[in-house]
Amino acid sequence: MTEMPKIFIDGEYGTTGLGIRQRLADLPIELCSVPIEHRHDIDKRLQMMAAVDLAVLCLPDEASREAVALVEMMESKRPRILDASTAFRTDPEWVYGFAELDPGQERKIAKADKVANPGCYSSGAIALLHPLVKAGIIPVDYPLTINAVSGYSGGGKKLIAVYEQEKNAPPFELYALDLNHKHLPEICHYCDLVQEPVFVPSVGNFAQGMIVSIPLHVNLLNGTVKQLKTCLKEHYFQRKNIVFVEDGLTRLPANQLAFTDRMELRVHSNNRNDQVILTASLDNLGKGASGAAIQNIKLMFGI
Numbered sequence: 001m002t003e004m005p006k007i008f009i010d011g012e013y014g015t016t017g018l019g020i021r022q023r024l025a026d027l028p029i030e031l032c033s034v035p036i037e038h039r040h041d042i043d044k045r046l047q048m049m050a051a052v053d054l055a056v057l058c059l060p061d062e063a064s065r066e067a068v069a070l071v072e073m074m075e076s077k078r079p080r081i082l083d084a085s086t087a088f089r090t091d092p093e094w095v096y097g098f099a100e101l102d103p104g105q106e107r108k109i110a111k112a113d114k115v116a117n118p119g120c121y122s123s124g125a126i127a128l129l130h131p132l133v134k135a136g137i138i139p140v141d142y143p144l145t146i147n148a149v150s151g152y153s154g155g156g157k158k159l160i161a162v163y164e165q166e167k168n169a170p171p172f173e174l175y176a177l178d179l180n181h182k183h184l185p186e187i188c189h190y191c192d193l194v195q196e197p198v199f200v201p202s203v204g205n206f207a208q209g210m211i212v213s214i215p216l217h218v219n220l221l222n223g224t225v226k227q228l229k230t231c232l233k234e235h236y237f238q239r240k241n242i243v244f245v246e247d248g249l250t251r252l253p254a255n256q257l258a259f260t261d262r263m264e265l266r267v268h269s270n271n272r273n274d275q276v277i278l279t280a281s282l283d284n285l286g287k288g289a290s291g292a293a294i295q296n297i298k299l300m301f302g303i
């Protein structure tokens, strides 16, 4: 009998880490753990990393950078790494863990030693924009606006505490109003955009779920509403985790896909076909984080 792959989740007691741990329970892998009281102990974590085939990092950016630098200095066998943070998503030495990006991306992930899991908002934005820009329908210099709302679990343990423990948590708030959100470089990079979109993220008083929505004026595109739909339908044909849906919805609840690992894409248009809103619905902790990580782990071990 062949041995099961060994995996250590650094940050396993955080929001994304816990989500991955729960999903791994169904897979043929051996999960190696550091006790909760030692979760910040770098020596114990490095010892564990030296003993496993894959280290999944579910840490803040700085802690991820530190852990990766230490792994790279290891003289013993190094584990492969899957990083959930923003730190390496546009780094050319890392493979971007968005399996549906292009044909061939799954193969790259399967062979990679270092995989960067995509950001939650970025996953929705890239799923919509990448195929449309690549097909030339959305010009690379289109003045895009990306609106998005996330459940509060998107901000990890700290934001969950604000929403679940403080009496005066807002029902809804805009944030990142300095127009410098950490997902913008990733979105521009993987959509080949030359004009940075205006990104308007927000958070609502619900735990999980996300909508990314992108309004478009059809007269500024190189294509029709029908061509937008056909392009997305063909790009995601027979994909399990991302589906293009044509159901004519005119309302879209933000928690529609909460507790799933799927993403749904839609093209909403008016009856003049001159305005469009593209939407991506997902769970920030599902396809936006832990669900995508599991997709990558399965690819990396051929499960």
Ligand SMILES: NC(=O)C1=CN([C@@H]2O[C@H](COP(=O)(O)OP(=O)(O)OC[C@H]3O[C@@H](n4cnc5c(N)ncnc54)[C@H](OP(=O)(O)O)[C@@H]3O)[C@@H](O)[C@H]2O)C=CC1
Pocket: 010, 011, 012, 013, 014, 015, 016, 017, 039, 040, 041, 057, 058, 059, 060, 061, 063, 084, 085, 086, 118, 119, 120, 153, 154, 155, 156, 157, 158, 284, 285, 288, 289
């Ligand atoms: N939440 C989400 O929807 C998404 C999150 N991500 C990314 O995943 C990563 C983790 O986020 P999330 O799970 O939300 O965050 P959480 O704050 O919920 O969890 C982070 C975990 O890492 C631990 N930790 C923090 N600093 C260190 C350190 N220096 N050494 C060891 N452990 C440390 C924390 O410990 P302690 O228990 O002491 O706080 C906590 O257990 C982030 O990079 C985030 O950007 C990606 C996609 C979506």
Ligand SMILES: CC(=O)N[C@@H](CCC(=O)OP(=O)(O)O)C(=O)O
Pocket: 084, 085, 086, 118, 119, 120, 121, 150, 151, 152, 153, 154, 155, 156, 159, 182, 183, 201, 202, 203, 288
């Ligand atoms: C609601 C909320 O705060 N969301 C986070 C994004 C989620 C996150 O931190 O992780 P990823 O970058 O890996 O997606 C934010 O805007 O910073």
